[in-house]
Structure formats: structure tokens, C-alpha cells
Amino acid sequence: MTMSLTPAPKSTDAEGRFGDLYWVDEYPAITESDDELRAFVARAELPVLLASLAAALRDTSILEPGLVPPLPPMGPYLEMHGGMTPAQQERAREVGLAGLQRLRDDGIRSVDVLPQEMADEILAWFTGGRSHDAGYAGQLKHELDLAPDKNGQADWNFDDIAEGREFEVLIVGAGISGIAAAWRLQEAGLPFTWIEGAHRTGGTWWKNNYPGVRLDTPTYGYSFSFAQRTDWPHQFAQGHEVLEYLEEVFTRAGWNDDTVEFGTKLLKAEFDEASGTWLATTLTDGKETTRRFQAIMTGVGQLDHPMIPEWPGQDTFRGAQMHSQEWNHDVDLAGKRVAVIGTGASAYQIVPAIADEVSELYVFQRSAPWMLPAATYHDLVGESAEWLHAKVPHYGHWFRLWVTAGGIDGRLHIAKAEDGWTGAPASVSRANEDFRQAITERYEQQYEGRPDLLDVAIPNYPPSAKRMLRDNGVWAAALRKPHTRVISNGLVEFTPDGLITGDGEKLDVDVVIYATGFRPSDYLDPIEIVGRGGLEIHDYWGGDAKAFAGITVPNFPNLFMLLGPNTGGVVAGGLHFMIERAAEYAVKAIRELIVRDAKALDLKQDALDRHIAWVDEGNYAMTWGQPYVKTWYKNRFNRVSQVWPYRTSEYWLVTEQVNENDYEFLK
Template sequence: MTPTTFTTDEAHPREVARPGHYDACLPIVEDDDFLEQAVQSAELPALLAALALANADPSLLADELRPPLPPMDSVIAPQGGMSTEAQKSARRVAANALKAFRDRGSVPAAQPSEESLAHIMRFLTKDASDDYLPLLRHELGIPNDYGAPAWKKSEVAPDIDFSVAIIGAGISGMAAAHRLQQAGIEYVVFEKNTEVGGTWWENVYPGCRLDTPNFAYSYSFAQKADWPQQFSTRDEIETYLQDVATTFDLRPNVEFGTEVTSLSFDDDSGTWTVTTETADGIRGIRRVNAVITAVGQLNRPNIPQIPGLDSFAGRCFHSSQWDTSVDLSGLRVAVVGTGASAYQIVPSIAGTVQHLSVFQRNAPWMLPTPGYLADIPAGMAWLLRHVPHYGRWYRFWQFWIAAEGRLPFVEADPDWTEEGSTSANNAELRRQLLTHLSRQLEGHPDLLEKMTPKYPPGAKRMLRDNGMWATTLMQSHVDLVTDGIEAVTPAGIRTVDGVLHEVDVIVFATGFRASDYLEPITITGRGGKDLHESWGGDARAYMGITVPSFPNLFMLMGPNTGVVVNGSALYMAECAAEYTVECLGELLRARKQNIEPHAEAMDEFCDRVDAGNRLRTWGVADVHTWYRNRFGRATQVWPFSLLEFYQLTRTPDLSAFDLTGDFR
């Protein structure tokens, strides 16, 4: 290994002040025995990285301690695949480094150079290529906020009045608000709810929590070290998002309880008219230069049209509109659906209800995740609070090991013919998942038959499994019903086999109308063109963000920007928000009023994405999935790497756009 000396570096021009409480650390005063015990539960690769930085000691990153990072399959190799002997050595090295850090007063070393940080990153990433380094710096955020705009409106266009409307104060809306605020652009956020958080404010169903490791499910500009669990509860996520809104002073720009009903572009002035309505029916009009939609993909409930549903005598609601006034104790409950929300609801209510009937159309594939509900071990939690930037390095580590995640396992090989899979890798993943399922259901062949998916893994969302789903369905008062639903009667649900399942409450855990982008907002663009009529139910956008004939309209979490086996929604939202702000920067520098993509650029982009999706399991499998719209086209999912989306969203390709209208 080439010796490296850690040196300081000058401030990056994008650097901005970060609120201190996200990076605050407590001094270490504990004795040697305590420190040696704490490292027993540490995530070692990230800890070595953090201590190498804190002590400015690259010798901690010895080749024999470098995580080998074996390919991911159904599970992630603990400690990056380090051998038992390497882990033992790493704990010894880490404990000694902790003692050294304590003994010199718990004072971190001077700000590192880019070269020093790159050396640590390459240790963790098994020598990531130079192409990856800008992305990795963005995700780490040391020493600077690399997603911040490198310009301010006061510098590029101080005399131009320019304002932006953001629709939604969820994860993507707040990312956009923060970046606009950094650029000094006037903005207002319209939020139909009474608090920030979007889906994390709305969904209050029992058991609601993340199924993405939540260190990676956090903003690059607001990294949090004291998460209590790896997969945090809804309350933890909502509290974090509220804290971000307060800490970064976003709240004064949010108009709560205000829903946007229509957007209309005016050709003469080159501005958008935003029509809103408050909860008490007060209508408002606002004129802005640009609009950013941040309404998410999964926010309009999908309630199936079942004959007789209106006749049901009991209570009935969608999982995202959970009726908190209903006490399920001692009731007979039906949960329709076995997707992500049902997977959390069913085990959470099974111990309360008299009888539980779970209606399944397609069984879910489940990824073994033994610690899904577990707290972060005490020693690890202590280290996160006391080692400078350990939380950042741990988030970085989580990001990297899942950066391209299971993409190789959802390949669709056109020459592959084995039933139930789409490639050799996909078949291997299926084998591993079936082995996991069979072990849980030993002695229950009937349930194993019902719970074995009939489609390739990855065609639908895969769920985190710590055994709770199988354990719940094996209980005597729980039925897994796989016969189709024929009708709802006043007494319950009748299936196609003629059986009436009598219930008191029906919960629809049937997902969302994911392909109905921006519904029910009426949106008219240049020449009065209606966006929804133009799409005809088949949403398309250049970069998943902009649409021809709709100048200065930017969509976050737009068509084909969802990730389902790699990364998180926050990553894609941040990339799109940063791209949007750069588009506005180009507009202001050119002193032009409007920016809009060429139709040819959108078509070329969508054709390439469509071709990519046809090489993924979800693009070819014969199963109903929200990844595809009613035409069978995958309009939700990004089929390529996270690196590619990052690179595409750094600088707008102006050859793909028309910039029109002059500011005087």
C-alpha cells in the first residue's frame, strides 16, 4: 500500500455552513475496558475510516483490514466480508485509535485534503474508480456540502425578479426548498397537510417503518448519527424531517393546509399561475416564474373497484388513510393485499384481533433481514455519538454496499428460458430466497405453496424479512386467502370459491396509483396544452424531470426516477433537486425567461430508459406490478446505476433545451 500523508485543503467554493447539531460529538472520558467493549458491536470498516480521519492516521487503513466486499446476493456480508481474523485485528486497531483520540482530548485532526478523503474512500470501496469519487464526496459531505449550488442569484442576476412554487413539503420538496434557499431564489412551498413529511406524515398505520437502511435514508446535507434502529419507525423519520425543516429555516416559506388544484402557463408573460385551495375552501392565486412538483409517486391510494363495496356494514379504509378511531381489539379484520404496507400491518395487529384474514393476489419475495426490528447495539450507538463523523462514514458505507445493490440479480437475459427467473443471477437469487422461505415454513407445506411467489424476484418490490411474516401467518386465528375476491357483502368478503369471510373491518393495503403522475392537478402548458391529455396515462419526461411544451416545470420523483433494488428515494430526490436548481441558474445567467426540453431530447431519453427497463426483471415478467403503467410500460423505475443518474444531473445539457424570452 502506498503511504499517504493526511493534509489540509482550502475551502471548496460550494462550502456552506452546516447546522452544528447534526455533527456534534461528545468527548470520550471512558476507560480502556469500555472502549474495547464498545468496538465489539461496531461496523468496523466505517469505524476505521472515521478514526483514520479523526486522528489523521492513514496507518489504520492497512491492506489486511480492507473489506473485500463480496458480491451481494440475498443477504449483505457482515463487515463487508472481512474474515474473523481481520475483524479481530480491526477491533484491536480501532480500540487503540479510540484511546489515542481520547488521550489527546477528543479533538479531531485538521480539515483533510481531497486526496486524504479519497484515500479513505478507496479503502472502503475497494478502490472505486475516479468516476465515482465526485458522487462519493457528495454522499459523504466532508468537508463541504457538494450538492450546494456554486452560485447565488445575487451574483448572477441581482436585478431579475424570479420566484418558484414548490408543490409538497415531503422529502423531495424540502430538498428543493433547501437548495433554492442556498441559491438565494425566492420560493414558496404549498403543502396540503398541516405538517411537513409527506408520506411519513400521512401514513400512521400500525408497524409503519422504513425498509431502506435509514442512515442512507437521510439527506446528504443533514446527516444524523443517532438513529435508534437500522430501519426506523415512521415516528422517527417524521421527527427527523420536521427537524430538518426547522433547522434549515424552511418553515417560514411553507403554506400549510393549502392544496394546489391547477397550474397554467401564460405564453405572453412566460409565467405560471398557481391556483390553490385551503382546507376551508378559500381559493388563492399565485404567479411564479417556475414550478417544482414534489408530490411523490406513492400518494394517491389505489382502492380496487369491488362489487358491493358500498354495502359493507363495517369500517373500511386504505392503509395510507388509517382510521385511528377504530379499536381493532377483538374484531374480525380483513387485510387486502400482501405488499409493503400489509407486510408491516399484519404482524402488528395479529395479537390484538379476534381473527385476521389476509387476502393475497401475489405472494411477496422476502429478503432475509434478521435485524429488521432490532435496536442499534449499545456499543455502536455510543460510538456514533462519540467518534467524529462516524455517522457520516457509516451512512457512506451503507450507501456504497447498496449503491448498485442487487441490480445484477434483476437482469433480464433475452436468451434465458428457465421458468420463474430472468437470468442466471436472478435464478440464483430465487434459489436463495426459496431456501430461506422453506426453512421458515418447515412442516407447513400448504402455507409454503401459498407463500411461494409465481414470478421472478425483483419483478415486484421485495420485502425485508426477519421471520415475522411467516410466524404470523402460521397462527391459528390467521388465514392466508389466495382465492380471488368476487364481491363485498354487508357481512364481509366473498371469494370466487363461494366462501363468505365475515369481518368487521376491511383494510385495503393495495398500494397506490403510482403511474398517475401529478393527478389530480390540472396542468396546462404552452398553447393551452393539457399535460394529462398529452400523456394519455403514459407519463414521459426528459431526465424524468422536464417536459416539452411545459416551460420551467420541473418534476421531482417524476417518471422513471424511482429506484427499487439500489439506493433510496432521498438520493434520487436530491439529484433531481440539484439539477433543477442548475437549470434555473443557466436560465438566470442567460437572462432568459423560460427553459424547456426539445421533444427529440425527451424521446431519445425515454427510448434509452425503456430499452434499459426491458433488460430488467420488472420490464419482462408477466405479473401485475406498480412499476408499470396500464400499457405495460415501466414508467416508475430507473434501470441504470446511481452513478449514471448522478452524472446526468450535475450540469444541464443545454443542447437538449430551448431557452426563450428575455428578461429586461
């Protein structure tokens, strides 16, 4: 069965505050029999079903107090239905079936924005009372179309407050961050020029097209709050599906190839203190152009600069070499002897995808990955889920909110270090150790009869110190193949025909694949950005990039970064949420300087220092912040410069308003 909808634009109020590019005005009629409905209920995520029914029926009595989902902390395995007991599940299915029958019999096919009291009541039940927390509620309402106080879109318009003032923003990048920036600026009526160095939109999702590429986070949590697609085919979307989504968002937003200056790179931006503007030098088709802008928003990404280590003899190798982000599809791997260097996220997807194609497979591992059990990692959404998303009004939106709510706390409790814990460096707390033991038991099952592989499969660092991967068994299966070898004693040299391992063994190799990651600490490279007093931003950072909420930097007025330092979520959070909030904060900051008749606003150094001290304190208390842990989350100063260590709801609070005391307003 295939279910699909052609969403119609949402009807909005006069302010257009409830816009969603995928809003559906009317859902197909439910015509199924009671037995068919019962089968769909049996496979539904029950808290999601009951919340969507309460909203559609405008009846919160179905949200019985005894059915509040317990929402226990996440462990190694995901608990369905928010940890509901079997008795709760049985009752919830009875209530759910009755609700679907009412939808069918009453012909209810659409839902409008909820009354405030009802929205709050449903959210309180849905989250076990957690929505009474300001940041928690704020984040959920940022994501919920049906909330009358959904936040995110500016509640003002540039033409209404600027009185003919010239103000234009330069957006750099047309990936996820650039799209978020352009949408939020467009909503506020702020003029912008948009550039992208590549030939198309999509950012990392067109650049990374290696075999097996897909999300390692649930698909429904990987979308914009203003573009909530609900008919995803896979539970963890394939790479091309994410790219197609971004392209469709681009089109639905009313943009086209003329909206973005593709093939245009930002070479240099220099702040002119006299006028309070930025002079931006761009390069297009070999021609440099300098233009003036009142503000700059950068959306150049964190994981964009491939990191390829250097070894002796590398340039003498006669075979093919490629980084995962620079995949050469002209290279035929069939029957080839292939070496994959690295065992991180991209290797985890590449190795199983090519294992049956190659004749010999050498996997060079420096450190083993911890992996979260995810039996459905390669699975389709399924027919029952397709039906629920297609026919129950806004089930898909509530399901997306369910994923979002789960990510606010995520597995932070597993990553938090316990004072006085004696199990280091293998683990950092009782919860961390319990997680370690549970995953180790899974490894023992996967590598049964292969003690050689088990020895190298179990990491020697605490769980969550590095990015955890999704495990549905394909990695272990690929390593167990007779033509696969795991090399854990290092790579010391290339030869024209192969590689030499750490113990001196020569391997004949046809193709080398670098799954060696990126240089995430190199923010804004290679752009030259010169701020007040002629200070260049990379000189200011000195290799240790810092920004308030990852967005603003002292001495660089009206420069706003999206997905900047310390905004990555690794055991909790959501990429799109962090990016959107940064864009929204930038829009708020622009409003502040306009209404104050200022040319620009510049973050004060003491405001940054206070913020970074708080962020560092949080990171030092986590697995990845321990002094004995080596992880790419840290820069060369051993400071964690990539990760946000708190709930994402804390980021909502930090970015909810621009504190005037944190900034100098330049007149």
C-alpha cells in the same frame, strides 16, 4: 446506556459549502478503558471504524492495503464488514483498538473538512477503488461532509447574478421532496413561495400512521445529505421517528408555519408564453387565488393516491373499511374479525402488528411477496453502535456513507436478466435463480409443518420483479397463527356482513383493511397543468408519463418535477439522493436561463426521446421489464414508468450539468 448529542451548527467556509444541519463541532471525550474500547470495537462495522479513525487522526497509514474491504455483490444475506475474511477482521480490530486509544489519549474530539488528497485516499480504500469512477465518486462526495469537494449546494447566489431580476419559484408539497427543494433554493438565494395541501409538513410520513409502519430500508440511508442525523434509535426507523426527523429538519433549516402556506392546494398552472411565467391557481379555505411565478417545482410524491379496487356490494358492507394511508384509529380491532386485502409492503407491516389483537384474521393474497432476510428489522441500534456514533468523530457519517455506497450497486446483478436463460418465468438469470433458491429454503424453514402455507408463500414470479420486503420472521409467524387464514382464490363480492371468496365461501367480517397500494402512474394528478400552445400535461403524456431524468418535460418550460417518472430505486439507490439531485438540477437550470437572459428553458422532444430510449433499454433488461411479469412498476401500456434501472451514480452523472443542446431558451 443512552447516548445523545446536541449538535451545534457547523462552522462553514465563506461560501457555506459544507453545511449540514446536524453537524457536530465537538464530540464528548472518550474516557473508557482499553477493555471497554475493545468491546466496542468487537461490535463495530470495521471498514466504517477504520475510515472514521483515519479521518479523525489525519493518518491514512491505518488503512492497510490488506484490509481493503472486498465488497462482494449483495446476496440474500448481508455480509458484515464488506465481506472481510476472519483474518482481515482480526487485524482490523487490532488497528481499530489502537486508533481509539490514540483518540482518547490525544483528546481528539473534532474533525474538520479533509484535505483533498486525504479524502480521495480514504474513499478509494473504503470502496475498494470504485471511487475512481466519476459517477461513483461524485455521488459519494455528494453525501460526505468531510469532502472538500462535496457537491449539492449551488456555488452561486441569485443576487450576485440576477441584477434585480424578478424570479420566484412555486414549490408544491412539503414532504421530503418539498423540503429538499426549499433547502436547495434557499442555499442559492432564490425566492420561493411554498404551498402544501395538508395542515403540516411530513408528507407520506404523517399520512401513513397504520400499526407497524416503519422503514423497509436501513435508517442511515434514509436522510438528507444536508441533514445527516446520526443518533437514530432503530436500525429501521419507525414511522413516527421519520416524521419527527422531517419536522426537526424543517425547524433547523430556519422555517416555521409562516414559511409554508399550509392547507393550500395547486388547482391549475398555465404557462403564459408572452411573459415566460406560470399563472398558478391555488385553493385555500375554499377561496381561489391566481398568482404569477417564474418556475414551478413539484414535490407531490409518487405513492400518494390510494388505490382501492372495486367489488360488487362494497357500499353495502356495514363494517369499517379503511386504506392503509387513511387509517381510522377510532376503530378498535380488539376481538374483531379482520380482513386485510393485499400482501405488499404495508400489509407486511400491518398483519404482524394486529395479529395478536384480532379474533379472526383473513389475509387476501393475489401474489406472494419475496422477502429479504433482515434479522434486525425491529431492533434498536444497540449500545455499542450508540457509543460509536456518539463519541467517534463522524463515525455516523461514515456509516451513512457505507450504507449509501452499498446501495449504488445494491442487488442490480440479481435483477438483471440473462440472455438465453431457460429458467423463466421463475427466474431470469443464474444469480436470480440462486437468490430464489436461498429464499425458498428460508421459507421452507419458516413454514415447516405447514405445507398449505408454504404453497402460497413462494411467489410465482422472479425475485425483484416487485418490491422485496424485509423479513425477520414476523410475517410467517402471523400467518401460522391458528386464527389466521390466507385466502388466495380471490375476493368476488362484499355482503353487508362480510366477504365472499373466489370459491364461494362466505366470511363474516367486521373490518376490511385495504393494503392495496397506490396509483403511482398518475403523476401530478389531479393538478391541471397547461403548457405551450394550450397543451395539458396529462393529454401530452396520454397515460404514459415521461420526463428527462424524471424532471423536465417538453412544452412545459420551467416546470421541474422531483421524484418524477422513472426515478424510483427498487434494488439499488436512495430516495433522498434522487430527490436532492432533481432539485439541484432544477437550480442549475434556473441559473442557466438567468445568465443567458432567457425567460425560460424548454426541453426539446428529441432530448427526451433519447433519454427515454436509454432508460427503457435498461428497464427491458431487468426482472421487472420482462414481458411476462406483472408489476406496479409498469403503467397500462406495459412500460416501466416508475423505476430507474441503473446505478444511482449514473443519475449523478445525468444531473451533474444542464446540457444546453437539450433545451430551447425562450427569450
